[in-house]
Ligand SMILES: O=C([O-])CC(=O)C(=O)O
């Protein structure tokens with residue numbers, strides 16, 4: 231026998247139990263603020279925004295949260311002061327990371343207000359480098375669910391399981407299998423820190439609403455034996471599935487995501503072998519791979535400025551890449567595109583690159599079977615000579631540019647940096663591996679060993695350096711300058727694909743945001759403090775490229791001129807500073823309109 235229960239709207243001022251608080255009835259809420267799904271409230275990321283201590287007393291009474299927070303309705307300035315003071319009490323970066331994760335979970339708008347106001351200080355705690363340590367220790371520090379975990383065992387049921395995600399309107403997902411997290415290797419389900427961190431930047435930089443983001447980690451097993459033996463490890467102990475099994479799983483996953491959210495944008499992140507999925511899905515889904523394409527585009531954006539400042543024409547540049555994995559090849563290919571754009575033939579452009587891997591210079595006659603993605607750049611002009619390591623290649627090529635995508639911390643030795651300074655007036659030095667511990671050199675080393683002449687960008691942030699009485703600022707050539715705008719542009723134009731033209735446009739957009747003052751300082755990237763404006767500009771260029779490639783579906787945007795479209799984009803962006811005020815305004819309006827107004 232079943233007992234039917236009637237749900238009664240809670241009476242204002244009379245909050246009976248904590249259950250009523252954590253699982254509030256939503257009938258009285260303005261539509262915009264209603265949780266979009268009836269799943270347990272704990273999964274609705276902005277549930278706790280209703281407990282924001284800045285909400286006015288009448289609004290608290292209306293929301294029936296009155297009495298559940300301390301009495302004083304305080305200003306954001308006071309809230310911020312408290313948060314920063316609490317952060318200052320923490321003694322380790324992991325504690326800071328956890329504090330900020332919990333704040334995001336408990337009061338999403340306050341977290342994003344803080345992040346956008348203190349972007350330079352807080353991004354390294356939410357994103358690289360600290361997210362790297364968080365992923366390494368994920369199963370030890372785990373506190374709350376913030377994304378979806380799907381396992382190989384779930385194959386055949388993905389579509390059903392995806393229904394469990396409580397948010398109805400997901401616009402973008404970042405998906406990893408944890409197999410190559412930053413430069414830290416296979417971290418299994420610990421890789422979840424990356425989708426969460428990347429999507430926090432989607433919201434912070436590009437104003438994608440927090441509930442429109444889906445962090446997704448798939449557990450296809452791990453080749454990391456230490457994880458198999460770690461009793462705290464939260465993933466499966468199976469070995470990594472085969473490539474064929476992975477593809478079968480991914481085919482189902484992609485279809486299931488699109489089935490539930492037909493317009494979803496899918497970003498692949500930190501996969502050990504990302505090329506097959508990019509080739510397989512790029513035509514049929516609005517998807518891209520951030521490590522190949524995002525990194526490629528952002529480095530191209532930095533190289534555009536560096537090549538100009540070096541005074542050397544593109545055809546006379548010689549670039550040595552340490553690291554010829556997905557990111558290395560992605561970056562080199564993207565710069566080839568730029569050189570072709572500048573008038574070189576593809577063969578001329580390609581011949582400006584020398585890729586180095588663990589066996590030395592990548593040549594066609596090296597005697598080993600080259601991985602598919604390395605063949606394009608393999609040298610044929612080495613006259614049978616082989617060069618076994620970076621030092622030998624550097625001596626042979628005498629490069630104008632050195633790029634590090636090797637995850638070998640310190641690989642750009644003082645000797646190499648000094649040689650770069652000897653051969654070039656403005657040597658271009660880009661140690662791009664993440665996190666900071668894997669950077670091929672530090673900013674300070676690059677400045678000191680080139681007498682301050684390096685044109686520099688690194689993947690993770692470095693502090694400014696004082697050298698010979700002058701302050702130097704290093705650029706951060708991190709894909710965070712482009713991926714949020716690529717996603718935003720794709721979402722807003724409802725594009726059905728992310729084309730190579732859109733990726734190219736994203737990289738080209740970045741240097742257009744560098745100010746005159748920054749140019750004087752030889753900076754290759756705009757200040758991260760303007761990251762929201764940069765993301766809007768990137769989105770503008772991405773939308774224009776989508777229109778050119780005819781993959782956009784919101785055709786009325788084609789009629790807008792650039793200034794109008796950029797303003798329209800900015801207007802669409804979630805602004806955490808407006809959220810509580812909007813809630814205030816909506817409730818006030820409702821309270822005036824309704825006859826059954828709770829007593830205020
Ligand atoms: O996450 C970052 O900072 C950049 C990136 O994609 C990587 O290193 O894999």
Ligand SMILES: [Mg+2]
Nearest residue numbers: 412499500521
């Ligand atoms: Mg990555």
